[in-house]
Amino acid sequence: MxxxxxxxxxxxxxxxxxxxxxxxxxxxxxxxxxxxxxxxxxxxxxxxxxxxxxxxxxxxxxxxxxxxxxxxxxxxxxxxxxxxxxxxxxxxxxxxxxxxxxxxxxxxxxxxxxxxxxxxxxxxxxxxxxxxxxxxxxxxxxxxxNEPLKIMCDMCGKKPALEICTIHDWDAFCEDCIPIHEEECKDFSDYASMPVVNSPRMGECGYTGGSIDVERDGVFKME
Ligand SMILES: [Zn+2]
Ligand SMILES: [Zn+2]
Ligand SMILES: [Zn+2]
Ligand SMILES: [Zn+2]
The missing domain is CATH 3.10.20 (Ubiquitin-like (UB roll))
Known part of the structure; x- marks a missing residue:
């Protein structure tokens, strides 16, 4: 990244x-x-x-x-x-x-x-x-x-990304573009979709977020 x-x-x-x-x-x-x-x-x-x-x-x-x-x-x-x-x-x-x-x-x-x-x-x-x-x-x-990093959608660039695709070079997708990527990448909904989290382990193995200080573990929020 x-x-x-x-x-x-x-x-x-x-x-x-x-x-x-x-x-x-x-x-x-x-x-x-x-x-x-x-x-x-x-x-x-x-x-x-x-x-x-x-x-x-x-x-x-x-x-x-x-x-x-x-x-x-x-x-x-x-x-x-x-x-x-x-x-x-x-x-x-x-x-x-x-x-x-x-x-x-x-x-x-x-x-x-x-x-x-x-x-x-x-x-x-x-x-x-x-x-x-x-x-x-x-x-x-x-x-x-660090507060959640400004990881924006790689497809539209307009909204913060919620999920990444681990087989497509960790491309990140917002709520609007997730369904579009699901259409073109069948592995995405099977196993390749991982949540954007505030951790260097994002996208690795089965990591889906931490268990302490969870309120700052989410995605970037637009002001
Ligand atoms: Zn101070
Ligand atoms: Zn998007
Ligand atoms: Zn994909
Ligand atoms: Zn693991």
Missing amino acids: KKLESRGKCIFCGSTFSGKRITSHLNTHLFQKQRLLDTGKQHRQSYHIRVESGSMFLQLLLDGEIILKTLDRFLRNIWLECCGHLSEFSYQREKVSMSRKVGEVFYKGLKLDYVYDFGSSTKLDIKVLEVFSMAAEKKIVLLSR
Whole structure:
């Protein structure tokens, strides 16, 4: 899929920023929170990370006490899970065990690779952006994610696409053009039609959307 512009909303103030600017914006809030706490007494740490695939991103704050398995589960629930495939974190092609603690593995600037499903793989890039000397409010806080991308109908170009055809180069179709493509592509209604979702796993295997933060998992909405 071509690179589409992505924008994300800040969990703290509700403002919207480009995928590039949201990192420093969230950091400003997080540093402010850290200052307000008496961090001298805090032995806990939290980790601001970005998870990325093409135009799609997640900005997360992880509590340092969680293990990588907890992050794996979160990624599956929001972006990946279709039928229980294997997944793996790795650092420079070396596997990193799921039972390791985030606080033991992560440091500022670390880049990890993540793969879900070794058949039709979805690969994610993880970067540790900042480390804070404060506990996170939950195990994993969803600070921001890209709002649904502006994926428009490839046939008419007028309306947001609702479904893609996985055998026709992932062409995307709106509500008006779905019946037209059904006429000319009999595989489309059989098996090749997949819903447009806000995830890099769109169109892969049986993926039909996430199980958390579902209200932002849909298609692009015209204003
Ligand atoms: Zn904000
Ligand atoms: Zn699957
Ligand atoms: Zn259309
Ligand atoms: Zn088709």
